Amino acid sequence: MNGGVFQPAWMPREAGGARPPAVQRFIAVPWRHPALILACTLAGAGAAAVLSQRPAAAPAALGHVRMQPILPSPEVLAAATIVAGSGGPGLRLDLELGPPLTASPAEVLLQDDDAHEADVRDVDDIDALLKQLPPAAGAPGAHTLDGATPAADGRGMILAPGLLAGLLLGLLAAAARELRGDRMRSAREAEWALGAPVLGAIPTLSARARRMLLAPASRRAAAERA
Amino acid sequence: MRPGQGGTPFERIGLRVLEHLEHHGGTAVQPSADGDAGLRSGRVVVVTSTNSGEGKSFVARGLAAALAEQQDGDVIWVDAAFDRPPADADNISRRGAAGLSEIMTLGSLQGLAPAGVGTGRLWRLERGVLARPALLQRPDAVAKALIALRAGFALIVLDAPSLAGCGALLAQADACVMVVDSRSTERGEARRALMASRLGPDRLAGLVLNHRPRPVPRWLGGA
Numbered sequence: 001m002n003g004g005v006f007q008p009a010w011m012p013r014e015a016g017g018a019r020p021p022a023v024q025r026f027i028a029v030p031w032r033h034p035a036l037i038l039a040c041t042l043a044g045a046g047a048a049a050v051l052s053q054r055p056a057a058a059p060a061a062l063g064h065v066r067m068q069p070i071l072p073s074p075e076v077l078a079a080a081t082i083v084a085g086s087g088g089p090g091l092r093l094d095l096e097l098g099p100p101l102t103a104s105p106a107e108v109l110l111q112d113d114d115a116h117e118a119d120v121r122d123v124d125d126i127d128a129l130l131k132q133l134p135p136a137a138g139a140p141g142a143h144t145l146d147g148a149t150p151a152a153d154g155r156g157m158i159l160a161p162g163l164l165a166g167l168l169l170g171l172l173a174a175a176a177r178e179l180r181g182d183r184m185r186s187a188r189e190a191e192w193a194l195g196a197p198v199l200g201a202i203p204t205l206s207a208r209a210r211r212m213l214l215a216p217a218s219r220r221a222a223a224e225r226a
Numbered sequence: 227m228r229p230g231q232g233g234t235p236f237e238r239i240g241l242r243v244l245e246h247l248e249h250h251g252g253t254a255v256q257p258s259a260d261g262d263a264g265l266r267s268g269r270v271v272v273v274t275s276t277n278s279g280e281g282k283s284f285v286a287r288g289l290a291a292a293l294a295e296q297q298d299g300d301v302i303w304v305d306a307a308f309d310r311p312p313a314d315a316d317n318i319s320r321r322g323a324a325g326l327s328e329i330m331t332l333g334s335l336q337g338l339a340p341a342g343v344g345t346g347r348l349w350r351l352e353r354g355v356l357a358r359p360a361l362l363q364r365p366d367a368v369a370k371a372l373i374a375l376r377a378g379f380a381l382i383v384l385d386a387p388s389l390a391g392c393g394a395l396l397a398q399a400d401a402c403v404m405v406v407d408s409r410s411t412e413r414g415e416a417r418r419a420l421m422a423s424r425l426g427p428d429r430l431a432g433l434v435l436n437h438r439p440r441p442v443p444r445w446l447g448g449a
Contacts, residue, residue, distance in 0.1 A: 028442045182413045186441065190406050190433050193413040194420055199403065199431065200239040201438035202285070213234055214288050216295070 025185060029171065029178045036177070037170035044166015045159055052158040239285075239403070239434055240292035243271060246401050246431040256299030256380040267376035268299070271431075272399040274386040276416045278310050280407035281436035286385035289403065294348035299380020302349040306395060308357040309387035325354025329374055330367040349379070362393035372398045389419040396423055401431040409437045 030037060184190040187198040205213065247254055247269050254269045271293075273286040283305075290303035304326055324332075329351075361367055375382045386392050389404070396402065402425055406416060420430075 027447045032440045185408050197432040199242040200235045201435040202235045204437045
C-alpha cells in the first residue's frame with residue numbers, strides 16, 4: 001500500500017526506462033514540430049524584412065532623399081548634417097535629421113556630382129544648400145540627384161538576426177507545446193510511467209484513414225490495390 | 227503474423243491481446259453446447275482509459291474487428307460506456323431497442339446485431355435504454371450480463387467507461403486494455419487511476435497509445 005492507495009508490486013515507483021523521458025522529449029522538440037519552427041523562422045525573417053524596409057525609405061540610407069520643405073521644429077536640426085559626395089554611380093547623400101523631417105516630404109535630388117557638404121544649424125542652412133542645386137523637372141521645389149543609386153541598405157544584416165530570432169522563437173514555442181503538462185508522448189514513456197507493456201500505438205489519423213483502419217482486411221486490400 | 231510484424235495497429239494489438247489471454251487462462255474458444263468446448267465460456271476484454279474522450283470506442287471497435295479476423299470464434303463489441311451520451315450512430319438505443327443495460331437488468335438478449343464490418347463473426351451490442359452509470363457498480367447485474375454474453379461468444383470486447391467508472395466490469399475482465407492519449411492523458415492521473423483500479427499484470431494486458439506523435443528516429447536518440 002502507498003499512503004492508502006493500492007500500489008501494485010509490478011508498477012515501478014521510479015523511472016525504469018533507459019533514457020529519462022525529459023531527454024526524449026527535448027530531442028523530440030525539433031523533430032515533431034518542424035512546421036511550427038519553420039513558420040516562426042519565416043515569420044521572424046518576414047518581420048525583419050518589413051523592418052528593413054523602414055530605414056530603406058528613410059533619407060539616410062538611399063541616394064533618393066526626402067526632406068520636408070517646412071520644418072515644424074527647427075530645434076531638432078541642431079545636430080543635423082548633410083553630406084553629399086560624389087562617387088560615380090554610387091553617389092550618396094547621407095542625411096541625419098530628426099524624425100519630423102520625414103513627414104510630408106518634398107523630393108531633393110542632385111544633378112551634379114560636386115561634393116556638397118554643410119552643417120545644418122537652421123532651416124536657412126538647408127534652404128541655402130538646396131538653392132545650390134538645380135530644380136528637378138516637374139516637381140516644384142524639388143531637386144534631382146542624377147545617376148544616384150541606392151546605397152547598401154544593410155538588409156542582409158537585419159535578415160540574419162530576424163531569422164535567428166524566429167528560429168529561437170519557434171524552438172521555444174515547440175518546446176512549450178511538447179513539454180506542456182505531464183503527458184506520455186511515446187510508447188517508451190508510457191511504459192516507463194505506468195509499468196505496463198504498450199500493445200500498440202495509433203497515430204493521429206484523418207477521418208478517411210480511421211474508416212480504412214476499421215474496415216475489414218479484404219476491403220483494405222481492395223482499396224490499396226485501387 | 228507475429229506481434230511486431232506488419233499489419234494494421236489493431237491487428238498487432240489483437241495479437242498481443244490473444245497472447246495475453248492464452249498466457250492467462252488458455253486460448254479463447256467459441257462456446258458450444260457440444261463437446262468439451264461447451265464447458266468453456268467466452269473471454270472478456272475491457273477497453274478503458276483514464277478519462278473519457280481518449281479514444282476507447284475507436285480502439286474497442288478496431289480491436290473487435292481485428293480479433294474477429296484473428297481467431298475462429300464469434301466476437302461481440304459491446305457499448306458499455308454508460309458515462310457518455312450515445313454516439314450519433316447509436317440508432318438502436320435511441321429507438322428504444324434492448325441493449326447491454328437490458329441484459330443486465332432484465333436478462334433479455336435482444337439487441338444483438340451484426341456489426342456489419344469484418345467477418346460474419348463480428349457482432350455488436352449497444353447500451354440500451356436503461357443504461358445508467360450506476361448500473362455498472364452492481365456486481366450482480368454485470369455478472370448476469372457477462373455470463374449471458376460469455377455463453378454465446380468467444381470474445382466480448384467491452385467499450386467501457388473510464389477506469390473510475392468501470393465499477394464491477396474490471397472484476398469480470400480477463401484482459402484489460404488501457405488507452406492512453408498522448409495529447410491529454412496526464413501521467414500522474416493515469417498512475418493514480420491504475421493503482422485505484424487494483425488491476426494486476428494478469429488482467430492488464432497493456433496500453434494502447436492513441437494519437438501517437440511523430441516518433442523520433444533512432445539516430446536522434448529515439449526508441
